[in-house]
Amino acid sequence: MNNSESKITNNSQSISDNVLEFKEVWKIYQMGDEKINALAGVNLSIKKGSFTSIMGPSGSGKSTLLHVAGILDMPTKGTFLMNGKNTSLLSGKEQARLRRNEIGFVFQRFNLFPQLSALENVLLPMIEPDPEKAKGYLNKIGLRGKHAKLPSQLSGGEQQRVSIARALVNNPSIILADEPTGELDSKNAEIIMGILQELNNKEGVTIIIVTHNPLAAEFTDKIIEMRDGNIL
Ligand SMILES: Nc1ncnc2c1ncn2[C@@H]1O[C@H](COP(=O)(O)OP(=O)(O)O)[C@@H](O)[C@H]1O
Numbered sequence: 512m513n514n515s516e517s518k519i520t521n522n523s524q525s526i527s528d529n530v531l532e533f534k535e536v537w538k539i540y541q542m543g544d545e546k547i548n549a550l551a552g553v554n555l556s557i558k559k560g561s562f563t564s565i566m567g568p569s570g571s572g573k574s575t576l577l578h579v580a581g582i583l584d585m586p587t588k589g590t591f592l593m594n595g596k597n598t599s600l601l602s603g604k605e606q607a608r609l610r611r612n613e614i615g616f617v618f619q620r621f622n623l624f625p626q627l628s629a630l631e632n633v634l635l636p637m638i639e640p641d642p643e644k645a646k647g648y649l650n651k652i653g654l655r656g657k658h659a660k661l662p663s664q665l666s667g668g669e670q671q672r673v674s675i676a677r678a679l680v681n682n683p684s685i686i687l688a689d690e691p692t693g694e695l696d697s698k699n700a701e702i703i704m705g706i707l708q709e710l711n712n713k714e715g716v717t718i719i720i721v722t723h724n725p726l727a728a729e730f731t732d733k734i735i736e737m738r739d740g741n742i743l
């Protein structure tokens with residue numbers, strides 16, 4: 512999408528333009544006799560083209576919230592809407608289509624395929640496999656010369672950057688990134704946050720990151736704090 516197009520879209524949809532909407536969303540895990548409320552009645556609206564960070568202590572439900580937003584997990588109770596559609600009512604095929612076409616997800620633990628090279632990991636989810644484009648992303652995030660390395664041959668920070676490149680290659684309209692700078696030194700963290708900021712500013716991509724890093728949160732427009740499965 513070029514700049515003028517994104518502006519027109521933004522203007523014409525500026526009223527109540529929620530890409531993601533959580534309505535009284537619960538995620539309850541049963542562990543033996545114990546129930547864990549990973550999400551406890553979350554109400555949250557995310558506007559198109561916004562850049563949000565989620566902060567909060569370990570176990571407060573940040574990853575679970577992001578997994579529901581990415582249609583990787585379904586609410587136990589309540590409603591989660593993407594572009595106005597209740598994702599629980601979509602077919603598995605339609606959910607997969609949204610995940611593939613609209614969402615770029617950066618996993619907290621990267622989820623790279625250990626037998627595949629960095630380049631192959633980035634190429635794998637591409638709707639239209641394009642090695643040059645995949646290489647371009649790897650170079651942009653500082654992995655020039657490491658395309659053929661297996662994840663085990665890369666540092667944690669390098670693996671994290673491969674997982675970020677993989678999330679970007681299909682030009683998603685929504686990026687959900689779980690602690691995307693968690694393994695990065697401050698220089699690389701700034702590069703990654705700069706790339707996300709540019710996608711947000713220039714292409715209107717809606718972005719949510721989970722982070723513990725106040726410097727990363729500074730790049731975002733809004734900070735949401737979570738405690739005990741809910742938003743403060
Ligand atoms: N698959 C699961 N099974 C059981 N409990 C889970 C599962 N995923 C998360 N939890 C629990 O839900 C709570 C929230 O977890 P999580 O969303 O990962 O928190 P955060 O990302 O903020 O650290 C924690 O108590 C965690 O142990």
Ligand SMILES: [Mg+2]
Pocket residue numbers: 573574575619689
């Ligand atoms: Mg987490």
